[in-house]
Amino acid sequence: NAGVTQTPKFQVLKTGQSMTLQCAQDMNHEYMSWYRQDPGMGLRLIHYSVGAGITDQGEVPNGYNVSRSTTEDFPLRLLSAAPSQTSVYFCASRRGKGTEAFFGQGTRLTVV
Amino acid sequence: KQEVTQIPAALSVPEGENLVLNCSFTDSAIYNLQWFRQDPGKGLTSLLLIQSSQREQTSGRLNASLDKSSGRSTLYIAASQPGDSATYLCAVSYGQNFVFGPGTRLSVLP
Numbered sequence: 001n002a003g004v005t006q007t008p009k010f011q012v013l014k015t016g017q018s019m020t021l022q023c024a025q026d027m028n029h030e031y032m033s034w035y036r037q038d039p040g041m042g043l044r045l046i047h048y049s050v051g052a053g054i055t056d057q058g059e060v061p062n063g064y065n066v067s068r069s070t071t072e073d074f075p076l077r078l079l080s081a082a083p084s085q086t087s088v089y090f091c092a093s094r095r096g097k098g099t100e101a102f103f104g105q106g107t108r109l110t111v112v
Numbered sequence: 113k114q115e116v117t118q119i120p121a122a123l124s125v126p127e128g129e130n131l132v133l134n135c136s137f138t139d140s141a142i143y144n145l146q147w148f149r150q151d152p153g154k155g156l157t158s159l160l161l162i163q164s165s166q167r168e169q170t171s172g173r174l175n176a177s178l179d180k181s182s183g184r185s186t187l188y189i190a191a192s193q194p195g196d197s198a199t200y201l202c203a204v205s206y207g208q209n210f211v212f213g214p215g216t217r218l219s220v221l222p
Contacts, residue, residue, distance in 0.1 A: 043212040097207050098143040103156040
C-alpha cells in the first residue's frame with residue numbers, strides 16, 4: 001500500500017520562483033489537507049479539501065494555492081516563494097470527519 | 113481559539129520504565145483525538161485514535177485515555193525501549209481538520 005505519497009522529498013528554491021508540491025493518496029479518501037511544520041510552531045494547517053472540487057483555507061493560507069480536480073491528488077502551489085516559506089510540508093488524508101488521518105513523508109523546502 | 117498543549121516538552125528515561133505523556137486541549141467539543149509518532153526527518157505515524165465517545169484505546173504497549181470534560185488525554189507507554197525514542201504529537205479533531213500540540217520529545221536510554 002502506497003498510502004499518501006509526496007513529491008519531491010527535498011527542494012531548494014530561489015526567492016520569487018514558483019513550484020508545485022505534489023500529494024497523492026490511493027485510499028479513496030475524501031478529506032485531504034496540507035500542513036507546514038516549523039520549529040517551535042508545531043504543525044499548522046494551510047489548506048484543506050473535503051472532496052473533489054471543494055477546497056478551503058486553513059490557518060496560514062497566504063502565498064499558497066490549491067485545487068482538487070480528482071479524489072486522489074491535492075497539489076499545493078507556491079506562487080512566488082519567500083524565505084518565510086522555508087519549512088517542512090506534510091500532506092494528510094482521511095476517509096471522512098472523525099476518521100483516522102494518514103500522513104505523507106513530507107517535503108523539506110528551502111527558499112534562498 | 114482552540115489550543116493544544118503537551119507536557120512535558122522533553123523527557124528522558126532509562127529503558128524499561130513506564131511513562132505517561134500528557135495532552136491538554138481548550139475546547140472540549142472534539143470529534144476525536146489522535147496520537148502520532150514522528151522520528152527525526154520523517155513523517156507522522158499514527159499510533160492511536162480515540163473517538164470522543166471513548167475513554168481509552170490500547171495497542172500493544174501503548175494505552176491512550178481521553179477525558180473530554182477536563183480537556184485531557186494521556187499516552188501511557190509500558191516497558192519503554194530505545195526504539196520508542198521519537199517525538200510524540202497529540203492532534204485534536206474538531207471536524208474537518210486537526211489542531212496539533214507542540215509534541216513531547218522522548219529519549220529512552222539503553
